[in-house]
Amino acid sequence: MLTSLSIKNYALIDTLHVDFNDGLSIITGETGAGKSILLGGLSLILGKRADLNSLKDETQKCIIEAVFDISDYNLKSLFKAEDIDYELQTIIRREILPSGKSRAFINDSPVNLSSLQLLGERLIDIHSQHQTLELTSNEFQFQVIDALANNDSVLKTYNDELKGYKILQKELKELLAFQAEAIKEHDYNTFLLNELVEANLVDGELENLEEEYETLNNIEGIKEKLDEAYHVLNEEGVGALATLTTLKNTFQKLSGFSSKYEDLFNRVTSSLIEMDDVFSEVNTLKDNLEVDPMRLETVDSKLKTLHNLLQKHTAEDVSELIKIKNILEEKVSVTENLDDTIQKKQLEINSKTVELNTISKTIHNKRIEAIPKLKKQLESILVGLGMPNAQFKIETIYSDSFFANGKDVLSFLFSANKGGNFNELKKAASGGELSRIMLAIKSILSKYIKLPTIMFDEIDTGVSGEISNKMGDIMLQMSKTMQVFSITHLPQIAAKGHSHFKVYKDDVNNMTQTNLVKLNHDERIVEIAQMLGGIEMSSSAIAHAKELLN
Template sequence: MLTSLSIKNYALIDNLQVDFNNGFSIITGETGAGKSILLGGLSLILGKRADLSSLKNTEEKCVIEAVFNISNYKLKALFKAEDLDYEDETIIRREILPSGKSRAFVNDSPVNLNSLQVLSERLIDIHSQHETLQLTSNEFQFQIIDALANNEAELQTYKVELKAYKTLKKELQELLNFQTEAIKEHDYNTFLLNELVEAKLVEGEFELLEEEYETLNNIEGIKEKLSEAYQLLNEESVGVLSTLKSLKNTLQKLSTFSSKYEDLFNRVNSSLIEMDDVYAEVDVLQENLEADPNRLAVVDAKLRLLHNLMQKHVVTTISELIEIKNQLEEKVAVTENLDETIQNKRLEIEAKTEVLNGISTEIHNKRSKIIPELKAQLETILASLGMPNAQFNIEIVQVDDFLPNGKDDLSFLFSANKGGNFNELKKAASGGELSRIMLAIKSVLAKYIQLPTIMFDEIDTGVSGEISNKMGDIMLEMSKTMQVFSITHLPQIAAKGHSHFKVFKEDVNDVTQTNLVKLNHDERIVEIAQMLGGLEMSSSAIAHAKELLN
């Protein structure tokens, strides 16, 4: 509920501070006294955009602050979703700076207008004849029916499942799109993969093949040089081995004379052993070295293949080719497994569809069950508001598509006159009739859900007598479960309020100002008497005012 409102430097308001109580509050005042200014200031709290024309003094900032007690509104989840600090007593403040910039705060934390609008629509509902257009929206009509049908839990579950369903549908479409593109590349990727698989790639193989190719391709020259080396090592008179053996024998005879000669002997002996080993290896190499044209052709072909593959894939090593092969294997495998993945995704969607169908059917059944009761309540209230022939024709039909609030198509038709045709509300009801229909609907809703504070702005326009009395009774009844304000010109309604506030203009230092004050009992008598008979109150008007208040 709205517990207090402070307005500074706004339009004709210099500095206004007023506290409100729960229950039914009345706001009255002469035409032009500034009720619209009060509503305009309050609308800024609700997120309406502001401009410099709002400032009374353009050199000072405008500040509008409202305090709400929201302990019974169950708004902690909303505060968390909007990243706001929750307080049972929540303060909303708007500031309009002389520069034209506007700032908004919730519990002293800055917020943007979108967050402010989301929050404020759960706190206060300013209802004027213009807002009756809300009645004609399909979304609002569903809200009425679902409130009576107690569908809140089912709708919440439905929305969660619908979000998951849409995610699955999106994922399926992405898979199908990917499959379309993948199929185009699949054959080419498979061809490239087969080339690499058939090449039987082995890391380091390219270098070994190059070495083998050089050997096989130059075998005659290698043989000639090995033979020459063999001769140099083992020629009988001047071969390296013969010379080293002679040198060894010579130094062996000296080795006993000094350690110096012994060292020389050991070094020559080591060289002889090494050369003897070289000689044996050269001998083996000669024996094993044979021309092999067939092997040369195989090695040459493999090298050409590897070289071509490296050029095709723009790499320089076998390791890189192996990595490309692994990547191609993954692509081909993904493409080949797509059918199974897509089928599994379709099965998930089918399961989710079944869940949604079950929930939406339950929602539909509860809606269908409550419609006769809603129709009867509305028609009874409207009859008491001077519309005895008002009738509703409300039908719900299930459709194939999953809509944001179920699978129902709603037809909410109205006829104001006996024997008249049923039509959409905006075509079948006048502005005054729409106001009464909205009052009837709000009064019904107040029995089923916790509505925010509601402010009726001259909803009684165009009615009088017993109908206005009944409208007052309805608003008074609503105030038992919620905070209700009524801006009215009718004394019959004004007398029913628990609290009564008066909007008035006054000149202070040759400057016109708008103010709002709470009336005591005697002041209420005067105000209602003036509403009955004008400024020159008669004794009968005063008596009538007292009678109304009693």
């Protein structure tokens, strides 16, 4: 509930501070006294865009601050989602600077207007004849029916399931689009993959093949050189091995004379061993070397294949070709397995559809049960509000589509006159009738759900004294479970308030100012008497005012 409101430097308000109580609070004042200014300031607290023209003194900033007791509003999750400190006594402050910039704070945390609006709509419902269009929207009509049907928890479950359903549908759509695109590329990817598979790629193979090709392609020259090396090493008497053997024997004979000769003997012996090993290797290579045109052709063909693949895929080496092959295998595999994936996704959607149908049927059945209760209560209240022939025809048709709040299509029709045709509210009801219907609906809702503070702004315009008396009774009844404000010109309603505030204008230093003051009992008698008979109060008007208050 709204516990206090402070306004500084706004429109015709210089400085104003007022504390409010629970129950029914009445706000009265002459036309033009500034009730709309008060509402304008409050609207800024609720997230309305600021206007530099609102500043009373354009050299000073405007500050509007409201304190709310939110202990019964279950708003912790909202504060957490908006990253705002949660306080049972929540303070909302709005500042308009002379530069035209606007700032908003909730519990001293800076917030943007969207956060302010989100919280504001959970705190105060300002209702005037201009807001009755809300009544004509399907969304609001469903909210009313669902409140009576106690559908809150089942609707939450439905919304959670609907989110999952929409995610699955989106995933299926993306899979089908991917499949359509993949099918176009599938044949080409398969062709490329088969080329790479047939190439039997082995990492490092290219270098080995190039080396083997060079050997096979130059085999005669290599053979000739190996023969030459063989003779250099092994020619009788003058070959390298024979020469080293002679040296070895010579130094062996000298090794006994000095360690220097022994060292030379060891080095020659080591060289002879190494040279003998070289000779064995040359001999092996020579024996194993043979002309193989078939193998040369095979190696040449494989090299051409690898070089063509490297060029085709702009790859640097065979290892990169292997990576490309793996990617192609995955693409081809994914494409070939997409049907299974799509089928599984469709099965998930089918399962989710069954769940949603079950939940939405529950919602529908509970609405069917609630509609007669709503119709009966509405028509009963409207009889007392001067609409004895008001009738509603409310129906829900169970459709094939999932909507945000179930599968129902709502028909909410109204007839104000006996024997009249039923039509949509916005076509069948006048502005005054819509106001009374809205009051009736709000009074019904207050019995089923915790409504925010509600402010009725001259909702009683154009109604008779007897009807206004009944409207006042309804507001009084509502105020037992919520904080209610009524801005009114009717004494019958004004007299029913637990608290009574008067908006008035004063001229101070040749400047007009708007003020708001709480009236005591005697001041209320005077105010209501003036509402009954004008400024020149008669004794009968005063007596009537006392009677109304009692």
